[in-house]
Amino acid sequence: xxxxxxxxxxxxxxxxxxxxxxxxxxxxxxxxxxxxxxxxxxxxxxxxxxxxxxxxxxxxxxxxxxxxxxxxxxxxxxxxxxxxxxxxxxxxxxxxxxxxxxxxxxxxxxxxxxxxxxxxxxxxxxxxxxxxxxxxxxxxxxxxxxxxxxxxxxxxxxxxx
Amino acid sequence: xxxxxxxxxxxxxxxxxxxxxxxxxxxxxxxxxxxxxxxxxxxxxxxxxxxxxxxxxxxxxxxxxxxxxxxxxxxxxxxxxxxxxxxxxxxxxxxxxxxxxxxxxxxxxxxxxxxxxxxxxxxxxxxxxxxxxxxxxxxxxxxxxxxxxxxxxxxxxxxxx
DNA sequence: TTGCCTTCTTACCAAATGATAAGGCATGAT
DNA sequence: ATCATGCCTTATCATTTGGTAAGAAGGCAA
Numbered sequence: 001x002x003x004x005x006x007x008x009x010x011x012x013x014x015x016x017x018x019x020x021x022x023x024x025x026x027x028x029x030x031x032x033x034x035x036x037x038x039x040x041x042x043x044x045x046x047x048x049x050x051x052x053x054x055x056x057x058x059x060x061x062x063x064x065x066x067x068x069x070x071x072x073x074x075x076x077x078x079x080x081x082x083x084x085x086x087x088x089x090x091x092x093x094x095x096x097x098x099x100x101x102x103x104x105x106x107x108x109x110x111x112x113x114x115x116x117x118x119x120x121x122x123x124x125x126x127x128x129x130x131x132x133x134x135x136x137x138x139x140x141x142x143x144x145x146x147x148x149x150x151x152x153x154x155x156x157x158x159x160x161x
Numbered sequence: 162x163x164x165x166x167x168x169x170x171x172x173x174x175x176x177x178x179x180x181x182x183x184x185x186x187x188x189x190x191x192x193x194x195x196x197x198x199x200x201x202x203x204x205x206x207x208x209x210x211x212x213x214x215x216x217x218x219x220x221x222x223x224x225x226x227x228x229x230x231x232x233x234x235x236x237x238x239x240x241x242x243x244x245x246x247x248x249x250x251x252x253x254x255x256x257x258x259x260x261x262x263x264x265x266x267x268x269x270x271x272x273x274x275x276x277x278x279x280x281x282x283x284x285x286x287x288x289x290x291x292x293x294x295x296x297x298x299x300x301x302x303x304x305x306x307x308x309x310x311x312x313x314x315x316x317x318x319x320x321x322x
Numbered sequence: 323t324t325g326c327c328t329t330c331t332t333a334c335c336a337a338a339t340g341a342t343a344a345g346g347c348a349t350g351a352t
Numbered sequence: 353a354t355c356a357t358g359c360c361t362t363a364t365c366a367t368t369t370g371g372t373a374a375g376a377a378g379g380c381a382a
Contacts, residue, residue, distance in 0.1 A: 029269035035273055037273060037276075037277040040276060040326090042273065044272070054271075056265060062262070093254060096258065100258070100261050101221050104261060108217075111205070114276060114309075115203050115308045116198040116199075119340090120370070127247065140329070148369080149369075149371080150330075151331080151370075152368080152369055152371090153330095155369085157366095279338070279369095280339070299358090299359065301358090301360080309339080311337090311361090312362085313339055313340070315361055317338095318337095318360095318361095322338075
């Protein structure tokens with residue numbers, strides 16, 4: 001189920017507002033969820049090896065994607081067509097539930113992350129729990145995830161070490 | 162399906178870490194989702210008339226509640242036992258999916274809300290989109306939702322009018 | 323090589339927010 | 353009535369963050 005594909009750095013997996021019928025599992029690489037908020041580009045999250053990537057809105061069948069999803073590295077992915085999953089309706093329902101539950105839990109944690117922590121606290125959390133991100137993702141993109149300007153992130157980093 | 166119940170102000174619908182097998186629909190009143198973050202109490206959200214209230218973790222059957230849920234007013238609720246819903250497994254699965262999808266969308270919006278807006282922006286958003294909240298919920302509790310101190314919220318309010 | 327671009331940092335100042343303290347003003351209990 | 357309590361505001365000062373500008377370091381192409 002699903003076939004291995006190779007896409008280059010900067011390849012766009014999902015385009016905002018468009019329907020999409022594909023999900024991916026990352027074998028190697030990083031994907032970035034990009035939300036357009038007025039002028040600014042926010043990063044919703046970075047997915048890495050072992051993570052499932054795709055637009056939940058498309059999975060739920062409630063409209064086009066809310067985000068752009070792009071690769072930050074040359075990547076190896078398992079590409080899964082949703083129409084294949086639908087062959088077995090019970091399996092598909094179960095898959096949807098699992099994916100949705102996973103995203104829900106992630107979202108809930110991230111929400112507390114923003115509500116409870118200031119910039120320094122958020123950076124330290126990533127430093128302790130997702131240090132690979134800081135190795136592989138440019139800091140100005142990390143900043144768009146943390147809700148900080150690159151300058152503020154730089155200041156926070158220098159205040160620590 | 163479900164029976165009407167009346168609970169007083171400050172009644173606790175859901176207790177953190179405990180299993181729960183009940184959901185509610187609010188006919189009249191307000192419920193507050195409370196997350197304990199170290200010393201602080203955060204407000205996840207306020208549910209009002211027409212909203213479904215309950216712990217998603219319990220609904221998913223993946224453990225006890227992550228939050229306390231309390232009523233801020235004397236309230237009328239429709240109380241729904243999950244065991245009743247389970248009588249019809251297909252219906253229950255559909256119910257779970259609907260509730261989960263609803264919460265997911267709410268979470269995603271709230272996440273952008275925190276990532277993209279500063280305190281003033283967040284207050285203005287509530288002022289325009291959920292003005293009833295500001296009428297019915299004490300401002301210091303609104304502040305715990307907005308991720309601000311009551312003093313900062315007060316300052317923001319006075320800077321507007 | 324040179325020049326351009328991206329990434330990251332630093333410096334400076336303005337604005338936003340937190341922390342602490344204090345006071346006003348209701349409401350409810352005794 | 354008196355008192356306590358909760359809610360809200362205001363004031364002051366320290367800290368954090370944003371905005372702007374500038375520059376250093378490295379990669380990449382011509």
